[in-house]
Amino acid sequence: MPKDMLSVSTLPSEIPQETSTKTAEPLYTLNDNGAFDFSKLLEKPRPLNIERQRSFDERSLSELSAMSPHLHSRNADTHFEGMFSPCRRSVSDTPRSFHASFEPHPTIADAWDTLRRSLVYFRGKPVGTIAAMDHTEELLNYNQVFVRDFIPSALAFLINGEPEIVKNFLLKTLRLQAWEKQIDRFTLGEGVMPASFKVLHDPVRNTDTMIADFGESAIGRVAPVDSGFWWIILLRAYTKSTGDHSLADMPDCQRGMRLILTLCLSEGFDTFPTLLCADGCCMVDRRMGIYGYPIEIQALFFMALRCARQLLKPEAGGKEFIERIDKRLHALSYHMRSYFWLDFQQLNDIYRYKTEEYSHTAVNKFNVIPDSLPDWVFDFMPMRGGYFIGNVSPARMDFRWFCVGNCVAILSCLATPEQSLAIMDLIEERWDELVGEMPLKVSYPAIENHEWRIVTGCDPKNTRWSYHNGGSWPGKSFSIISCAIYN
Numbered sequence: 001m002p003k004d005m006l007s008v009s010t011l012p013s014e015i016p017q018e019t020s021t022k023t024a025e026p027l028y029t030l031n032d033n034g035a036f037d038f039s040k041l042l043e044k045p046r047p048l049n050i051e052r053q054r055s056f057d058e059r060s061l062s063e064l065s066a067m068s069p070h071l072h073s074r075n076a077d078t079h080f081e082g083m084f085s086p087c088r089r090s091v092s093d094t095p096r097s098f099h100a101s102f103e104p105h106p107t108i109a110d111a112w113d114t115l116r117r118s119l120v121y122f123r124g125k126p127v128g129t130i131a132a133m134d135h136t137e138e139l140l141n142y143n144q145v146f147v148r149d150f151i152p153s154a155l156a157f158l159i160n161g162e163p164e165i166v167k168n169f170l171l172k173t174l175r176l177q178a179w180e181k182q183i184d185r186f187t188l189g190e191g192v193m194p195a196s197f198k199v200l201h202d203p204v205r206n207t208d209t210m211i212a213d214f215g216e217s218a219i220g221r222v223a224p225v226d227s228g229f230w231w232i233i234l235l236r237a238y239t240k241s242t243g244d245h246s247l248a249d250m251p252d253c254q255r256g257m258r259l260i261l262t263l264c265l266s267e268g269f270d271t272f273p274t275l276l277c278a279d280g281c282c283m284v285d286r287r288m289g290i291y292g293y294p295i296e297i298q299a300l301f302f303m304a305l306r307c308a309r310q311l312l313k314p315e316a317g318g319k320e321f322i323e324r325i326d327k328r329l330h331a332l333s334y335h336m337r338s339y340f341w342l343d344f345q346q347l348n349d350i351y352r353y354k355t356e357e358y359s360h361t362a363v364n365k366f367n368v369i370p371d372s373l374p375d376w377v378f379d380f381m382p383m384r385g386g387y388f389i390g391n392v393s394p395a396r397m398d399f400r401w402f403c404v405g406n407c408v409a410i411l412s413c414l415a416t417p418e419q420s421l422a423i424m425d426l427i428e429e430r431w432d433e434l435v436g437e438m439p440l441k442v443s444y445p446a447i448e449n450h451e452w453r454i455v456t457g458c459d460p461k462n463t464r465w466s467y468h469n470g471g472s473w474p475g476k477s478f479s480i481i482s483c484a485i486y487n
Contacts, residue, residue, distance in 0.1 A: 191259030193227035229304035236307035295405030303412035343386030385426030407479035446470030
């Protein structure tokens, strides 16, 4: 869509700002105290008003490929009953089947077999899963347990009734947090969680040694901002799925949460409630131009604050943190929904921004130059739909789509009900671009040519449509599926 098509003075907005609320029951709910309720992860997904013929387990892969690709809530079929449900465990050590007379699909059995072979053991107990099982590639650090990469595995184990693995992981990473973290002659904050760890086994002495990486060995030497957030979120998921509050109530866990919150709630020179981060501080762990206020970190920050709000006890300074969390959540939700949100109407407004406005009444608060809007965003933005853009900072808006940030925004309730539906509308409208034949684009569009050289520093791993630069990540499909169920 050329820019001059936005020159109409008024355009209808497809997303009402303050209209009727969503009536569908979400996967993750908030209780009366504004906290997450993860218990629905263990419940059978609600059926939609769509005729069902056979369960997922009965369908062949060829039949599945012929299904409509769209996962939008208004036309999605729910074929999850055969995968995880509260019935007895099958003898093949795979997820419990909804229909006792059917065995799980072979693909699911293979997936669980691979997942179990990826388990890492420390002194005889499983403490996580390695990053990759592909032995054809040079290992580098793919043989380590990454905090962020273990999350989908941990949720699978919780749903399958195997919480001990998750508990072991939470306790081991908590102990690693207490280590002294030093890069060269600089000491990191006490609350920093490791990006990854590995276990070295000495067959002679029959001993295990754990080695953690807080960024001092990582490519780029960047500390992981997201690890602490994922740890709090997983602790909340474990508590809700098992009903076991004793782990979260442990003094060490309470202290670990407070240390993480101390890092991200500390006062400084910030004028925004968002977190200022370096490039490569999250899943996009290489130079990709996400420095500033990346959407992934802000959404995870919001979700972690909500989880910590329910896990923290008032004793030992917890009450003060709860009050600070409440204030930050209010400011952060307003900031993100107001300045990171983009739909067709907002794009139209940005195109007409005046610059060099001074005073608190300024509309263009970040002094964004309209000529800096990329051409592709006018073709990408549909009339129906919207999303949280990648970054907002002074005179800079990163309009790229980032999958993880937008999905977490939905699941954490950072997005309003209307915005959640709009994000799913956008995915449906731009299915070929964002999902395609090999799901799922972790970002869109890919940067290339001169921009790629400037932004990535000529990174050969992040060439266009590869890895973090518009690459396809099938493992992230669970996030889109979760959002479809949510809506």
